[in-house]
Amino acid sequence: MDPSKLRSRAWFDNPDNPDMTALYIERYMNFGISREELQSGKPIIAIAQTGSDLSPCNRHHLELAKRVREGIREEGGIPLEFPVHPIQETGKRPTAALDRNLAYLGLVELLYGYPIDGVVLTIGCDKTTPACLMAAATVNIPAIALSVGPMLNGWFRGQRTGSGTIVWKAREMMAASEIDYAGFVELVASSAPSTGYCNTMGTATTMNSLAEALGMQLPGSAAIPAPYRDRQEMAWRTGKRIVGMVEEDLKPSDILSRESFVNAIRVNSAIGGSTNAPIHLNALARHVGVELSIDDWQTEGEDIPLLVNLQPAGEYLGEDYYHAGGVPAVVNQLIGQGLIHVDAKTVSGRSIGENCRGVEIVDENVIRPYDRPLKERAGFRVLKGNLFSSAIMKMSVISPEFHERYLTNPDDPYAFEGRAIVFDGPEDYHARIDDPKLEIDTSSVLFMRGAGPIGYPGAAEVVNMRAPDYLIKKGVHSLPCIGDGRQSGTSGSPSILNASPEAAAGGGLALLMTGDRVRIDLKKCTADILISDAELEERRTALEGKGGYPFPEHQTPWQEIQRAIVGQMETGAVLEPAVAYQRIAQTKGIPRDNH
């Protein structure tokens, strides 16, 4: 390796500025790296550590980092591990989504402002993956991702219990008085038997799988369960590989091409991936400067069948996914149909075609061959209308019950009309959902608003709403739900989500009133309030007169800062001013000395 090409040289070996060089070196020598070694031309490899006691999903990375270090050392690099702002999906209030852009900002600053030549991104829990990838894309130094891996399968009385998915089921069981509160907690806890991220095809398994499909982690890395021996080995191989990437100067911008995003969209349909994926991938694309729109998710992904039989769309869990072949086996099925841009580069130094071609499915119950899918056309549909400029629906989770009730009108099989029931935030929904005065029945459509990036703030996973308990007792499990928030990837609800613009940003949902007729047409991909344009205008004027749709007061400085500059979900909910900063390691040079 030519040491003069390393950005860390500007800190550790700059004869033109000996004062500063000495100042930079003396502190790093404090933990056992000698001056000779720091100046020997070895690359400095950061391990961006997302695990901590606050982040149990990623906490196993504290262990894996030891093997990553050994791999880095073996190839002649110097590892430096540092903490990333923790993001814990189920612990952080008001929502972990508020922190994705905060962790992104922090990591950009660290990767750019310290002597770092390459970075291992320790990904896992939902937002940690996009936050790390987005930062690596903005800074654009060699970067490789390492999944922490899913938890082991959860079990309860001989049945698989999957993270998150069991919550929705247990909630219905409690509403139907089949279990009590203690039974509810016990059932839910059974789904989390080990270290690792959610074992269902929720946002974590989705985003880790897509990080691999994008080419940002080594083939096979996404699916290995966290406690497995193979996971330790993958950590070691990842540490070894990043040193080679620095030598080759293989950067995120070399890997994250339009083709790799299209590959990821198709893999997302085949795995039954989370509705959070478009938000995070669109954000990543913007930070790396690749054209990707919300419509691409339907155009490129809708026709792909569902191949992976994982909860919530199917029955199995993370360990089964790994044993069946993981991401490479899925990619190989798509390669067989010409659906993968096989030349897309990956961190391995080889193309995705070279990595995955010929990887056979090991268990066809868990990963189906392309010609025997679980469902045809399992991607997302992108809906538009006077309620919003875009919202998405995951077609793979439409249950037979839902299909029967709403999508079988002989005159118009993909359209239904209903009476809107509008909730302003989850507190309002919890307080009123079981109230008989709302007269909710199977012709009702439940709306959730005030749940977007500005309104919540941060965009919360609150759109999937259960039916009132009196309907559940009659066997009605899901009503159509629509909203400007998100839905957990572990939920199997057929909701219409991520509506943009949100009510708090002037979107049409703000104008809706309980009792309005709404029409959803999944064939034409429309969703509209059935009132005249004149009345809609009248309502808009009235709302604007009151200062627009209200949102709760800022509780922290970050809430206020982010609300002022965050975009809407259809374009990734990024910090809009940050998009102008691209490939800053190349475009902005090295930051000036600090003393």
Ligand code: FES
């Ligand atoms: Fe962290 Fe699901 S809550 S991965």
Ligand code: MG
């Ligand atoms: Mg979630």
